[in-house]
Every structure is written in structure tokens, then in C-alpha cells.
Amino acid sequence: MASYLVTGSSRGIGHELVRQLAAKPASEVSTIFATSRSVNAPLQELADQHPGRFVLVPIDVTDQDSIKKAVETVESVVGDNGLDVLINNAGSANPTRSDLNDTFNVNVTGPHVMIQAFLPLLRKGATKRILNISSSVGSIAKQPVYRELPAPSYKITKAALNMMTVLYSQELADEGFTVFCVSPGWLKTDAANAHADLPVGTGVEGVLGMVRSSGVEANGKFLNIHVPGWENNPGLNQYDGKELPWYGLMYGSSVY
Structure with missing residues (x-):
């Protein structure tokens, strides 16, 4: 029985995550904290x-005050049991170059x-899992494949x-945490992505399967979902x- 907090849960992947949970x-799944800027x-x-069991929590991930208030709300529900799983899903995918600072934030x-804000509650939790939703287009090694995709700030x-995932995985490894990132695939989340590879439910099912099945062996890894x-x-x-293979450039069959 685990508690989950999901950011960006009002639409797309985030909404499907909390729906399936x-x-x-x-x-x-004992408690779902569905966070978003608005309901x-x-x-x-x-x-x-x-x-x-399904708790709505206002969070703007670019506003530290809203995050601080959210920690107080979550703590009032979970108490000494802590928070088991944090899924950082909220993201921006604006394809222009001029928005790099906003996208980075x-x-x-x-x-x-x-x-940082939820770490004290995660330390009290039994599962100690932090999942960052990433994307295969963030793989440096695969950029020759994705070269023509016009999303530089997203990449x-x-x-x-x-890289941040790896750093946290190293920092928290001795405390029994599993910190990893997953690429959920190119999903049909809205009309603009109607021609994508997979239904959003398929990608999210793959992500949650990894959350449930991955132990410390997944710590620091960048994983791809599995779709038969x-x-x-x-x-x-x-x-x-x-x-x-996110860390190097691919030339022929080698990664540098």
C-alpha cells in the first residue's frame, strides 16, 4: 500500500497517471495526491x-511558495507514514528556441x-521512489535520430x-532510495499528437509498471517503456x- 504524488495531473500523461492510480x-495505492496549477x-x-483517497493539491512547480504549502497539505494527510512515491511529470514542450529559461524552470x-521540498516526507515513506518523466529526445546519444525534430529547449x-536524476540517485543511494527517469513514449495526449505512436493509456501503464517493479537496481537509470x-x-x-543511451554520441556501433 503506497502513497503517490503526481505533478501536472490536470491533463495528458499526468491526468492518465492519477486516473490509473x-x-x-x-x-x-493508498492515497493519490493529484497536483496541478488549477483544477x-x-x-x-x-x-x-x-x-x-484522491486529494487535490494546488502546485505550480515554478512557485516555491505553492510547493511549500503543498508539503504542509500532504504532511497533514500522511503524517508519520510519509510519502512513498514522487512522480515529477509536469513539463513544458514549447518548440521554440527563445523560451529556454522558462522551459528550464x-x-x-x-x-x-x-x-528538495518533499524529501523529508519521502525519507519517512516505505517505498522511497522518485521518478522523473523524461523523453528519449533528451538522449544525447540518439540526437542523430531526432535531429530534425524542432524542439531544442525541450531536448x-x-x-x-x-543528469539531475543521476546526481540525486548517487546522493540518496545509501538511504535506500530509487531515483530514476523513464521515457513514456510518444503518446496521443491531445489533438496535436493524434498521430503519435501510442495511446496515452499504454504509455502510462508502462510507466506505472516500472514504478511498481523497479527496485534499487533501477537507481540512476534512464529507462524506456516496453510495448510488445x-x-x-x-x-x-x-x-x-x-x-x-543518453550520455554519448553514437558513431557507427560505438557510444562516446
Whole structure:
């Protein structure tokens, strides 16, 4: 029985994460803290369907005051049991070059501040898992594959998020934490991504499966979801459940 906190839960991947978590039995998922800058109708509907177990918490990951207030709210619910799983999902994917600072604040500084703020509660939790939602386009090694995709600030910040994940995994390893990042795949989250590879439910199911099954052996790793039949897809993306080679440039068969 674990408690989860998910950022950016009002839409897309974040909303599907909290929806699937709420569908799990209480014996598996005790409390879901669904955080977002504002509450929309689908999020409120989930809260109404799962009173007491599904907790709406206002958070803007670029606003440290809102995060501080959120910690107080979560602590008032979990008490000495602490928080088991933190999923840093909130992100920005604006494809322009001029927004690098804003994108960095959401995609990198936001998760960093969230981890720092919730670490005392996570230390009290039984599971001690921190998952950062990343993307395969943040892999330096795979940039020859994704060269034509026009999202420089997104790529840069996801690469930085991967490095931040490794640093926290090293810092917290002796305390029994598992800190890792997962690429959920290119998902059909909205009309703009209607031609994406996978339904959002498929990607999120893969992510949550990794949260449940991954122990300390996943600490510091950048993982890909597994979707049967997509292991050797000839297109841009493959979903083989393995580590993504994020740290070097690929020349031929070598990684430098």
C-alpha cells in the first residue's frame, strides 16, 4: 500500500497517471495526491469518485511558495507514514528556441525544488521512489535520430533532467532510495499528437509498471517503456523496456 504524488495531473500523461492510480485497489495505492496549477472538470470528477483517497493539491512547480504549502497539505494527510512515491511529470514542450529559461524552470528547476521540498516526507515513506518523466529526445546519444525534430529547449532540458536524476540517485543511494527517469513514449495526449505512436493509456501503464517493479537496481537509470511488438520498430521510436543511451554520441556501433 503506497502513497503517490503526481505533478501536472490536470491533463495528458499526468491526468492518465492519477486516473490509473485511482483505479488500483486501496490495498495497492493508498492515497493519490493529484497536483496541478488549477483544477479542471476531469480532475474534480476523479476526486469526487474517490473521496478521501484522491486529494487535490494546488502546485505550480515554478512557485516555491505553492510547493511549500503543498508539503504542509500532504504532511497533514500522511503524517508519520510519509510519502512513498514522487512522480515529477509536469513539463513544458514549447518548440521554440527563445523560451529556454522558462522551459528550464519547469522541466529541471521544478523537479529539483519538488525533490528538495518533499524529501523529508519521502525519507519517512516505505517505498522511497522518485521518478522523473523524461523523453528519449533528451538522449544525447540518439540526437542523430531526432535531429530534425524542432524542439531544442525541450531536448536540452530533458538531457539536464537526466543528469539531475543521476546526481540525486548517487546522493540518496545509501538511504535506500530509487531515483530514476523513464521515457513514456510518444503518446496521443491531445489533438496535436493524434498521430503519435501510442495511446496515452499504454504509455502510462508502462510507466506505472516500472514504478511498481523497479527496485534499487533501477537507481540512476534512464529507462524506456516496453510495448510488445515495438521492440524493433523501424521508425524513430522503439519501446523495448531497456536503458536508453543518453550520455554519448553514437558513431557507427560505438557510444562516446
